[in-house]
Amino acid sequence: MIVSSVKLKIDGVEVSVPEGTTILKAAKDNGIIIPTLCNMDGLIPYGGCRMCLVEISGSPKLFPACTTPVGPEMQVTTVSDRLKEHRKMVVQMLLAERTHICAVCVANDHCELQALANHLGVDHVMFERNWSNDQIDLTHDFLVIDRNRCILCTRCIRICDQIEGVHTLDLKLRGKDAQVIMDLDEHWANSCSCTSCRKCAKACPVGAIYIESEPIEHTKRKDIAEFILDRRNRK
């Protein structure tokens, strides 16, 4: 099958990519990095965090680059004052939603949310914090989930379903009350589907899921989904 290519402009640079490519991938393949949080290469895009929103000329709306396919003659802007303010707002809302205290977090210095706050210059949070007191599950032999640090990016849920193929993890409830659960809301030790494969901990961008007594820098691996798919395809 011949895939036709699409020509568009990203930040004024003319690029040509196969039809159906997302704006995020088209940008990345041409050296333009758009900040992301819920995106993980190799997983089906979720479009939940709104960090990668971009401007497309002709529309007043903002579009998530991770789920929006390129179109012919599209003119995409990935850097502007409006987008910067928007991204700073997203980081602030995430920091306010649950109890994020970097100084006592296992992922300190290895956290994508913390790194984005630094990169964008989010030097304070204008919203009053919720100070969540959500459940911490320490029942598993070595996997830990602290839901107070969860940003609901669903990378753990998607990698469990799409790569490991067991779908132990899922979400219950909605909005700020949403929680990552195991099976039908069991304690982790009682989950009959979990294979203890650790992919959830590797995919987690923050300190919500981690491996007890393993240095976090050994656990976190942002390319894990793409890496496994690549190895499978070589068989």
Next chain:
Amino acid sequence: MTAPAKVRVATVWLSGCSGCHMSFLDQDERLVDLAQKIQLVYSPIADVKEFPEDVNVTLIEGAIANEEQLHMLQKVRARTKVLISLGDCAVTGNVTALRNSWRHSDQAVLERAYKEKSDLNAAIPTDVPKLLIKAHPLHEAVKVDFYIPGCPPPADLINYVLTELLAGRAPNMEGRSKYG
């Protein structure tokens, strides 16, 4: 010819561990340069009893955890031109605010510390300032002009912010500051 007036600087220590002040002192020999341009008019490391009037810049370490600190913060704000939140406790609440996740956390921490965990004479002290129900970052109580996050903020970052302000420029924290 008279020398130009020095910038009046103060530092205040609220609910924090003093680590931010340690970091301030970690500016090392740069403090000598700084001393040419500033006069330290109030600080935990200076023996001044009352917070003075007409302060140009005040750096505050720590969150607001009790009524006395809230009162102090309001006084400092009224007497200071540029107020800076120094470190994560002042900026976010940080460790001081760990108790905020519990309902009635003021009572909960006192019960825990002075009764449940006490071996001897278990009693909650009554002759100390009343705890606020929650610990708050400074900007939830007063207007804050600049923020220096970090636990503690690196000495280089404190020096950068002060140098920029003394040169009459607004510091740009993009890619410079880090929580934790």
